[in-house]
Amino acid sequence: MFKMLGLLKRTRGIGVITAFFAIVAFASIGSPYFLSTYNLQALTRSLSFVGIVALGQACLLLIGELDLSLGALAGFCGVIGGVLMVNLGYNPWLSFAMCLLLGAGCGFLNGTLVAKLNLNSLVVTVGMSGVYTGLNLVISHGRAITGIPREIYFLGQGDLLGMPTPFITMLIVALLIMFLTQYTLFGRYMYAVGNNREAAKIIGIRVDQIQVRTFTLSGLLAALAGMIMVARLGSSQPAIGQEWVLPSIAASVIGGVSPTGGIGNPVGAVLGAGITGVIENIIVIFGVSPYWQTAVSGVVVVAAISLDSIQRILSARRMNI
Amino acid sequence: MKDPILEVKGIVKKFPGVIALNKVDVSCQKGTVHCIVGENGAGKSTLVKILTGIYQPDEGIILINGKNAFDYPEVFEEVAYVPQELQLFEHITIAENLLLPILRTKSVGSHLVSKRKLFQVASPILEKFHIRERCDITVSEIPPSSKQLLQIARALATEDREIVIFDEPTTSLTAEDTKLLFEVIKKLKEENKAVIYISHKLEEIFTIGDEVTILRDGKKVGYARVKEVDKSWIVKMMSGREIDDRAVFRPRKIGDTILEVENLTGPGFLNISFVLHQGEILGLYGLVGSGRSEIAQSIFGYRPLKEGKVKLNGKYVHFKNPHHAIKEGLFYLPEERKYQGIFPFLSVRHNIGVALGKKTLKKFFVSLQKERSITEEVIKTFSVKTPSVETQIQFLSGGNQQKVIVGRSVSYPFPPKVIIFDEPTKGIDVMAKREIYSIMKSLAEERQIGIILISSELEELLRCCNRILTIYNGKITGEFDPEKAEISEIIAATINVTVEKESNEIIGVSRV
Numbered sequence: 001m002f003k004m005l006g007l008l009k010r011t012r013g014i015g016v017i018t019a020f021f022a023i024v025a026f027a028s029i030g031s032p033y034f035l036s037t038y039n040l041q042a043l044t045r046s047l048s049f050v051g052i053v054a055l056g057q058a059c060l061l062l063i064g065e066l067d068l069s070l071g072a073l074a075g076f077c078g079v080i081g082g083v084l085m086v087n088l089g090y091n092p093w094l095s096f097a098m099c100l101l102l103g104a105g106c107g108f109l110n111g112t113l114v115a116k117l118n119l120n121s122l123v124v125t126v127g128m129s130g131v132y133t134g135l136n137l138v139i140s141h142g143r144a145i146t147g148i149p150r151e152i153y154f155l156g157q158g159d160l161l162g163m164p165t166p167f168i169t170m171l172i173v174a175l176l177i178m179f180l181t182q183y184t185l186f187g188r189y190m191y192a193v194g195n196n197r198e199a200a201k202i203i204g205i206r207v208d209q210i211q212v213r214t215f216t217l218s219g220l221l222a223a224l225a226g227m228i229m230v231a232r233l234g235s236s237q238p239a240i241g242q243e244w245v246l247p248s249i250a251a252s253v254i255g256g257v258s259p260t261g262g263i264g265n266p267v268g269a270v271l272g273a274g275i276t277g278v279i280e281n282i283i284v285i286f287g288v289s290p291y292w293q294t295a296v297s298g299v300v301v302v303a304a305i306s307l308d309s310i311q312r313i314l315s316a317r318r319m320n321i
Numbered sequence: 322m323k324d325p326i327l328e329v330k331g332i333v334k335k336f337p338g339v340i341a342l343n344k345v346d347v348s349c350q351k352g353t354v355h356c357i358v359g360e361n362g363a364g365k366s367t368l369v370k371i372l373t374g375i376y377q378p379d380e381g382i383i384l385i386n387g388k389n390a391f392d393y394p395e396v397f398e399e400v401a402y403v404p405q406e407l408q409l410f411e412h413i414t415i416a417e418n419l420l421l422p423i424l425r426t427k428s429v430g431s432h433l434v435s436k437r438k439l440f441q442v443a444s445p446i447l448e449k450f451h452i453r454e455r456c457d458i459t460v461s462e463i464p465p466s467s468k469q470l471l472q473i474a475r476a477l478a479t480e481d482r483e484i485v486i487f488d489e490p491t492t493s494l495t496a497e498d499t500k501l502l503f504e505v506i507k508k509l510k511e512e513n514k515a516v517i518y519i520s521h522k523l524e525e526i527f528t529i530g531d532e533v534t535i536l537r538d539g540k541k542v543g544y545a546r547v548k549e550v551d552k553s554w555i556v557k558m559m560s561g562r563e564i565d566d567r568a569v570f571r572p573r574k575i576g577d578t579i580l581e582v583e584n585l586t587g588p589g590f591l592n593i594s595f596v597l598h599q600g601e602i603l604g605l606y607g608l609v610g611s612g613r614s615e616i617a618q619s620i621f622g623y624r625p626l627k628e629g630k631v632k633l634n635g636k637y638v639h640f641k642n643p644h645h646a647i648k649e650g651l652f653y654l655p656e657e658r659k660y661q662g663i664f665p666f667l668s669v670r671h672n673i674g675v676a677l678g679k680k681t682l683k684k685f686f687v688s689l690q691k692e693r694s695i696t697e698e699v700i701k702t703f704s705v706k707t708p709s710v711e712t713q714i715q716f717l718s719g720g721n722q723q724k725v726i727v728g729r730s731v732s733y734p735f736p737p738k739v740i741i742f743d744e745p746t747k748g749i750d751v752m753a754k755r756e757i758y759s760i761m762k763s764l765a766e767e768r769q770i771g772i773i774l775i776s777s778e779l780e781e782l783l784r785c786c787n788r789i790l791t792i793y794n795g796k797i798t799g800e801f802d803p804e805k806a807e808i809s810e811i812i813a814a815t816i817n818v819t820v821e822k823e824s825n826e827i828i829g830v831s832r833v
Binding site for chain 1: 621642648660667679
């Protein structure tokens with residue numbers, strides 16, 4: 001028994017992976033449609049958007065912050081992208097890049113407000129979320145901008161090696177985040193800031209800089225998700241991103257990033273997004289009422305957080321604290 | 322002899338890989354103070370956790386009032402425990418802190434709480450424990466020493482406990498408050514309570530202890546009546562070998578001026594001027610709250626500086642944040658290890674690696690191998706006791722955490738010129754202290770680093786420093802040569818009392 005508990009404690013990552021495969025196994029045994037190419041493609045394509053946003057959100061959670069405006073920011077960038085490409089007739093690739101920069105800029109603004117004015121990120125980003133949503137509506141008048149150039153459709157609707165491009169994009173982003181957090185000085189500093197801000201300051205880490213850069217990164221990723229969504233829909237919908245924020249936090253936490261900061265690997269967010277995505281998929285293909293979906297997702301989040309806490313209690317007990 | 326109120330027989334407690342306690346016996350009488358001493362990791366805190374019912378031992382029995390505590394777990398309620406770390410509610414009033422859970426105190430009639438009544442009940446308790454604060458202010462507004470006394474009061478005030486355990490209660494107390502605490506303990510003795518007192522500070526044992534039990538590596542290695550033994554016996558028992566606790570660690574090769582501070586003024590201090598030389602250890606001695614940490618942190622750029630000049634290595638500097646200070650070779654090791662020093666959930670390797678900067682880079686990426694080898698070097702040089710480099714630092718003992726922090730600061734990618742040690746030996750044992758002293762000495766002598774040592778232990782300063790500056794209320798009140806000065810004069814300077822000028826030992830008030 002003790003051995004088993006110990007295993008649970010040491011292999012935090014493996015716990016999530018096991019849970020993921022268990023759910024996948026359950027789904028494939030329960031329904032013959034689950035493993036069909038069509039279903040897998042639809043599933044991986046749809047979970048990629050929250051996955052990309054969650055990778056940024058997980059980085060923020062790691063340094064002990066969070067950004068509730070990422071969804072609104074993605075929608076805002078998507079609308080601006082529509083305006084640039086359709087109304088102003090800019091080159092779609094240039095517009096795409098400009099929107100990513102815009103997203104980074106919005107993230108930079110959020111981060112600067114948090115770091116330089118020493119504000120609470122929850123409060124700041126709730127406010128900024130309103131700002132981005134509002135601007136979005138002012139510019140779009142609440143209407144979709146159609147007629148997005150077909151060149152960029154590939155990014156949202158296309159396939160590469162049999163996998164949807166958004167999914168491949170998410171995997172590439174995950175790989176980059178992996179290197180950033182595990183093998184660069186910046187990543188080292190992120191863990192330090194998330195663990196103990198004062199100690200980080202004292203050993204000479206510029207905490208505000210780390211905060212601003214991480215916010216910028218997550219803003220950039222949210223804009224990327226927003227623009228890929230535009231490419232997938234073939235139009236700029238003002239509603240893009242509305243449902244992304246809470247799932248992005250849930251995916252991060254399920255993936256093992258502690259909501260209190262400093263613990264976990266942000267790449268786990270991809271697995272987290274995978275688990276919630278598969279569960280939602282199961283509800284659909286098993287023919288359960290879709291109204292159950294929200295409740296089940298909620299249970300998964302609470303269960304994940306409880307597991308996080310239980311693991312910590314066990315590890316503390318093992319080490320005699 | 323009277324019957325003991327608390328008897329511990331043959332306690333064994335195992336954790337995976339270690340035996341924390343191995344057949345330990347302790348017995349306590351009413352009306353006596355029983356001290357338990359031992360190095361870090363000797364098993365003291367495990368013993369306390371067993372005595373308070375938090376841990377179940379693997380073997381052995383505990384008798385409280387003659388009753389087996391494992392058959393009658395309610396007898397654990399006789400044990401009051403004053404934890405080492407502050408565990409108070411910062412944002413509610415002193416009275417509420419003292420009386421929580423309020424219902425249990427019988428100070429309120431019904432389920433409605435009357436603040437007035439709370440204050441009425443709390444005031445006499447504050448008086449009894451010498452806490453000179455109003456009971457309607459919040460805990461966040463009172464100084465650390467009052468917090469510590471409040472914590473003690475809380476453990477004892479609300480219920481009639483027969484056994485009281487103090488776990489290193491004086492780590493954040495000033496000398497004066499320690500005296501008050503000892504009076505409280507004496508009062509408890511008179512009330513015929515049994516007191517268990519855990520401490521590193523041997524002087525305290527000789528001041529208030531009646532009996533002493535010494536633990537080493539989980540075993541009881543000695544027991545004596547305090548009157549019948551001396552300090553060196555206890556030290557010998559604790560460490561398992563004979564050490565000279567009077568050894569001096571004063572560096573002997575002093576070079577040119579490295580740091581010059583002129584008329585420094587900021588929140589908490591006024592007109593501070595001094596010089597520091599290469600290879601010198603300069604002591605800053607003052608009470609908690611006298612402004613010593615504030616001075617150091619302002620020079621370091623962690624706190625704002627209003628006025629004054631700092632000259633490091635011949636050039637004027639003004640650090641806006643610690644980052645710049647470290648680049649110029651000025652390092653600061655904080656007093657609050659837990660809040661400002663360690664990254665609790667990260668491994669020892671990560672804790673050190675995070676400060677190494679470019680030293681660990683292989684092209685663009687951090688090389689885990691380089692990180693590991695530097696960490697292993699630190700572990701070896703400073704003899705850090707840790708199961709592995711991947712162990713989370715929160716699981717190391719205080720002394721070992723301190724060594725990691727010291728090791729980290731000398732491994733920065735920028736060569737240190739000046740290191741400020743703020744209470745480096747707070748809460749660590751005699752052997753670890755000696756190691757820190759000799760590390761400081763070798764840093765000063767071999768690498769010609771200027772060291773500022775901030776401490777509230779005069780003995781430590783006398784053994785390590787070339788000069789001692791006394792600080793009182795944010796001002797420098799004197800400069801002393803530790804080899805010649807009269808101890809009473811140094812102490813007098815920290816409370817701003819002048820003693821008769823019969824001896825000419827005072828070198829003179831600092832005028833740099």
